[in-house]
Amino acid sequence: MSPSTPVHEDKRSPMLALGILSISFLMSVSNAVSGTIPLMEKYFSDVSRANVELLIVIPTGGVLLGTVISGLVSNLLGKKYTVIAGLSISLVFGIIPAFIFNYPAILISRAMFGVGMGIFTPLSVSYITDLFPEETRNRLLGWRNSVGAIGDSIMLFIAGFLINISWHTTYLVFLFLLVPILLVMFFVPKHYDNIVSEDGKEVEEDVKIKPTTNFGVIQLAFIFLLVCLFYSAISLKLASYVVNNHIGSAAAATRIFGFLVLCSIFSGLIFEKIAKWFGKYTVTIFYIITAISMIVMSFTTSIPVLLVLVLAAGFCNGIINPALTARMVHYSPKGSMNFTTSIIIIGINIGFLIAPYFFQFFGEMIGNAGPANMILWSGIFYVLLAVYDLVVVKKDKLTI
Known part of the structure; x- marks a missing residue:
């Protein structure tokens, strides 16, 4: 289909916006589990303080790698399944420290947790900028920040209870990622993978265009x-x-x-x-x-x-x-x-x-x-x- 050919306009459900905004529930890679540092220092008594703190910040490096490959993954899977894949990677590797207590394994899992975040985070913005006209886009970009803050608050609240059990169980907080996975799965249609909004109309994007920058x-x-x-x-x-x-x-x-x-x-x-x-x-x-x-x-x-x-x-x-x-x-x-x-x-x-x-x-x-x-x-x-x-x-x- 030509890049400028109008497609059937879908009646936008509020659940579509909710599904897209839910991708931003997790915007901070370290806040929820940063309180585990003192407890992990005691547990890993043979590991330096700097290396224990590395477990908290290493996801940032993973985010950089995940961000670099996000476009490649999106070309292979499409937007919807890339988001689900990234969220799933973060969920699986995010909870590994709750079950495996080996330092190298936890370090790798934390890095991979960041990779998952790097894969889905770019799409939390491009879905909004591609699909919605300017007025709605500005509203949703503002709400995206709010959703991220609310998500951080909820996860900090849950982590505050879990850490009283043990530092291991604190990492179960990332099961919260099931929420955006399900919302995207059920409320963000696959056909929006290559749809953009132009002059108030939905048009199908030419997937053959090679991404460039300036x-x-x-x-x-x-x-x-x-x-x-x-x-x-x-x-x-x-x-x-x-x-x-x-x-x-x-x-x-x-x-x-x-x-x-x-x-x-x-x-x-x-x-x-x-x-x-x-x-x-x-x-x-x-x-x-x-x-x-x-x-x-x-x-x-x-x-x-x-x-x-x-x-x-x-x-x-x-x-x-x-x-x-x-x-x-x-x-x-x-x-x-x-x-x-x-x-x-x-x-x-x-x-x-x-x-x-x-x-x-x-x-x-x-x-x-x-x-x-x-x-x-x-x-x-x-x-x-x-x-x-x-x-x-x-x-x-x-x-x-």
């Missing part, structure tokens, strides 16, 4: 990398800042982070309206608010004020991410959305991976690697991102 996509991936890198200053440095400056305890800082989940849910739900209000300046405006929040944060000595500033930065991040994601439609070459999404996800993961080393290097370079100074400079870098965004919006004629 400078715009690479530029966007680099921006995602920088956003994740600078935003990491909060998660990496705030607790140390609070404790070192006798503002509060580590527990107080942890409670502040706990509110970020609610913030992510809220920002995702209202993203569509925010994007309508601010249009093409959405990203720029929320860069600036983030910058102000982080700069003021670095001088604050009050827990309540810190809470407000962290929530402001978290809310802004919940707007910036889907807004930048929506730009993928503008930059992505025709028939290459899955490949584009994979490139973006690689940029995001690299940003998070290099953050600790970047702050160490930059701190040594300027002669002050203190937590407050790193938060301050991250705020300054957000100002530079805002200036660059104004240039990009004008140059590339972006609508969001």
Whole structure:
């Protein structure tokens, strides 16, 4: 069928959107089981602390590999079965530590868990950008962030009960992945594998088009990398800042982070309206608010004020991410959305991976690697991102 030939328009069921959004239930590779580190250190007494912590972060490396091969798998199986395969890989390898207590086996299983995530995560975006018109797309991209935050909360809640039994049973939390597997299986039809929305109509995509990329996509991936890198200053440095400056305890800082989940849910739900209000300046405006929040944060000595500033930065991040994601439609070459999404996800993961080393290097370079100074400079870098965004919006004629 020709790429421009209209196909029969399906009456979109809300369950289709639910099935697609459910792919994003698991957006964090480590949160749910990070609490097992102290218990695993005792169990693996002959393994170094760094190697035990590696069990928590190794899925990120797996995500990078899975993201690279996602397009190849999708070409072989189609979108629907690629998502189911990726979710199934993450489920099976995710629960292996509950039954096998050998360190090398657990290390491999955790890496493969990440590979599964890397396979299905790009499709959680490309399904939305391919199938839905702009207004609906913006709404669902915002909801996607909310669904991820809700999924993380549910899994953290379940893991909190399971860890009281043993660290092994905590890994049974990944049985939760049965939920998106079943929702995709029953509510996301196979015929949507090669359907895209153009001018309000569903058309069948030409599968013979070879996926390509361009400078715009690479530029966007680099921006995602920088956003994740600078935003990491909060998660990496705030607790140390609070404790070192006798503002509060580590527990107080942890409670502040706990509110970020609610913030992510809220920002995702209202993203569509925010994007309508601010249009093409959405990203720029929320860069600036983030910058102000982080700069003021670095001088604050009050827990309540810190809470407000962290929530402001978290809310802004919940707007910036889907807004930048929506730009993928503008930059992505025709028939290459899955490949584009994979490139973006690689940029995001690299940003998070290099953050600790970047702050160490930059701190040594300027002669002050203190937590407050790193938060301050991250705020300054957000100002530079805002200036660059104004240039990009004008140059590339972006609508969001």
